[in-house]
Amino acid sequence: MDAADEDAMKAFQEKYYLSDEDVQEMRKVPMPSERAVQDYRSAYNDIRDWLRRQKQANRKNSQNRLGRCGF
Incomplete structure (x- = not known):
């Protein structure tokens, strides 16, 4: 998923019930x-x-x- 795509990020957050803080924590995980x-x-x-x-x-x-x- 393109993290720069605001619409895609918003849809992802809504689908999985994630807050902005949750997304920030996920970004810390090394891929x-x-x-x-x-x-x-x-x-x-x-x-x-x-x-x-x-x-x-x-x-x-x-x-x-x-x-x-x-x-």
Whole structure:
């Protein structure tokens, strides 16, 4: 969001019920670099894909065991 855009800032404050003081406090929080954000997203996607594969393998193994038991 463009902090210089007064209308956008006002809309943001109204949407999230923020005072001017709240916004000033938020501006003190250091933001990660764009590269760091990309790295976080990549790691998140890798973990999500790994978890999805694990769940699929577990489901397949469960179905195979149930099939052998006659259920």
